[in-house]
Amino acid sequence: MTRFFAYFQRSIYGSCSFCRASIFFGALLLIIAANQSFAADCLVPADGASIVTLRAAPTAKSAIRGTLKRNELLPLIALMPGWYETRLSDGQMAFAAKRSTQIEVCPSEVGVVPSVADSEYELHAIDVGTGLAVLVRGPDFTLLYDAGSNDDTAQGDDNRVVAYLNTLQPPIQKIDHVILSHPHRDHVELLPDIVTRYSPSAVWNSGAFNNICGYRNFLFAIAANPSIQYHTATQDSGAESIEMTAKNCYRKKQPAQTLVLNHSKKISNETISIGKDASMTFLFADGSHRSSPNENSLVVRLDLGSRRVLLMGDAEAGGRKLPATLPSDTSIEGKLLACCAADVKADVLVVGHHSSKTSSRVKFLDAVNAKTYIVSAGPTKYAGIVLPDSEIIAELEKRGLVLRTDIEDASCLMSPDKVGLDADGQPGGCDNILVKFPRNKAISAEYRRISD
Numbered sequence: 001m002t003r004f005f006a007y008f009q010r011s012i013y014g015s016c017s018f019c020r021a022s023i024f025f026g027a028l029l030l031i032i033a034a035n036q037s038f039a040a041d042c043l044v045p046a047d048g049a050s051i052v053t054l055r056a057a058p059t060a061k062s063a064i065r066g067t068l069k070r071n072e073l074l075p076l077i078a079l080m081p082g083w084y085e086t087r088l089s090d091g092q093m094a095f096a097a098k099r100s101t102q103i104e105v106c107p108s109e110v111g112v113v114p115s116v117a118d119s120e121y122e123l124h125a126i127d128v129g130t131g132l133a134v135l136v137r138g139p140d141f142t143l144l145y146d147a148g149s150n151d152d153t154a155q156g157d158d159n160r161v162v163a164y165l166n167t168l169q170p171p172i173q174k175i176d177h178v179i180l181s182h183p184h185r186d187h188v189e190l191l192p193d194i195v196t197r198y199s200p201s202a203v204w205n206s207g208a209f210n211n212i213c214g215y216r217n218f219l220f221a222i223a224a225n226p227s228i229q230y231h232t233a234t235q236d237s238g239a240e241s242i243e244m245t246a247k248n249c250y251r252k253k254q255p256a257q258t259l260v261l262n263h264s265k266k267i268s269n270e271t272i273s274i275g276k277d278a279s280m281t282f283l284f285a286d287g288s289h290r291s292s293p294n295e296n297s298l299v300v301r302l303d304l305g306s307r308r309v310l311l312m313g314d315a316e317a318g319g320r321k322l323p324a325t326l327p328s329d330t331s332i333e334g335k336l337l338a339c340c341a342a343d344v345k346a347d348v349l350v351v352g353h354h355s356s357k358t359s360s361r362v363k364f365l366d367a368v369n370a371k372t373y374i375v376s377a378g379p380t381k382y383a384g385i386v387l388p389d390s391e392i393i394a395e396l397e398k399r400g401l402v403l404r405t406d407i408e409d410a411s412c413l414m415s416p417d418k419v420g421l422d423a424d425g426q427p428g429g430c431d432n433i434l435v436k437f438p439r440n441k442a443i444s445a446e447y448r449r450i451s452d
C-alpha cells in the first residue's frame with residue numbers, strides 16, 4: 001500500500017506538498033470505498049525500456065523464459081537482490097532484472113495470475129543440503145513436513161528454512177501444522193526455530209525419542225508453547241514426563257531436567273481436515289522403540305482437492321537392494337502394501353529415504369503410480385554412501401518427472417546467489433523445488449532457484 005501512494009504521488013503530482021496531501025486523502029477515500037482492494041503489485045518495464053527479458057533463474061546467464069513488453073503487466077511474486085520474481089500466464093515462474101523493471105499497483109481489471117491464496121495449492125521442497133524440508137500451503141492452511149539437515153545447520157536468522165519462508169508471497173505469518181517424520185538430524189535439526197517463530201497450531205510427531213540436540217530442542221520448543229496441540233503415536237491426551245540427561249548442545253550446557261509435554265489426541269488413521277477441500281491422513285504411525293528411527297517414519301498422504309501427495313520420510317522397504325526386490329513384510333513399504341495399497345496412490349511422491357536403495361521398490365512404486373517425484377538429497381554420506389542411489393533415480397525416471405535438490409550442490413557451496421547464508425561452504429539454498437496444483441489445470445513442477 002505504501003508503494004501505491006508513493007508511485008501515485010510521483011507520477012501524478014510530483015513534489016507538490018498540497019497535492020500530496022490532497023491525493024493522500026482522495027486515495028484514502030477510494031480505498032475505503034473499494035474495501036481496500038488495491039493490494040496487489042505488478043511489474044512493468046521501467047521508463048525508457050520497451051521490453052524486459054524474463055529469465056528462468058535470477059541470473060543473466062539463465063535461459064530466457066519470455067518477455068515483458070510496454071503496456072503489459074505481470075504479478076510481483078517475490079523480491080531478491082537485483083531481481084523480481086513473477087509468474088507467467090502459463091504458471092511458470094520467471095525473473096526480471098530490477099534495473100529494467102518497475103513496480104505499479106495492479107489495476108483491478110487486469111487479469112493477473114491469481115496467488116495461492118485464492119487459486120491453488122503449492123508444495124515447496126526446500127533445499128536444506130543433506131536432509132528434508134517440505135512446505136505445503138493452500139488458501140487457508142500452511143503445513144511443514146520435516147526441516148533438518150546433516151550439513152546446513154545454521155540457526156536463528158541464518159536458518160535456511162526460515163530464510164526460504166521469508167521469500168514467499170504472500171508472507172507466511174504462521175504455520176498451522178508441523179510434522180516430524182522421525183527424530184534424525186537430517187529431518188529435525190532446523191525445526192526448533194520453526195516451532196518458536198511460527199507458533200504452529202498443531203505438531204505431529206511419532207513420539208520415538210532420540211537424544212540428539214536437534215530433537216531435544218524441538219521438544220523444548222513445544223513444551224515452551226502451551227497453545228500447541230501436540231500429537232504422537234505413543235500417548236493420548238494427558239501429560240508426559242521425559243527425563244532429559246545433561247548434554248552439551250551448540251556450545252551450551254543443558255542440565256539434567258524433567259521435561260513435561262502436554263499431549264492432545266493420539267495419532268490415528270482418521271482423515272484430518274487441514275483446510276477447505278484439503279486433508280491429511282497418517283497411513284503409518286509407530287512411536288515404539290526400534291533399531292532405527294527410520295522405522296518410526298510417519299507416512300502422510302495429503303489430499304489437495306482431487307490431487308494427492310505422499311510424504312514418506314525415511315520409510316524403508318528393507319536392506320539395500322535393487323528396486324525389483326520385493327519389500328520386506330516387516331518394512332513400512334511392505335506393511336502398507338499388505339494393508340492398504342490403494343491408499344498410497346498419489347500424483348506426487350516425495351521419495352522415501354532420499355532415494356536410497358533401502359526404499360522405493362518397484363511393487364511399491366507401482367501402487368503409488370505417481371507422475372512427479374521429488375528427491376531431497378545432498379553430499380554428506382550416510383554410512384559411507386552419498387544418496388540418491390542411481391538405480392532408484394533410473395527407476396523413477398522411467399515413471400515420470402524427477403526433480404532433485406542436489407543438482408547444483410558443488411557450485412552451490414560458494415554461490416553468492418542462494419537462499420540463506422551466501423558463499424558459506426554449505427550445499428543448501430540453490431535447488432529449491434516448486435510444485436503447483438492449480439484448479440482445473442495440470443500439476444506443474446519446476447526448480448525455484450532464487451536468492452534472498
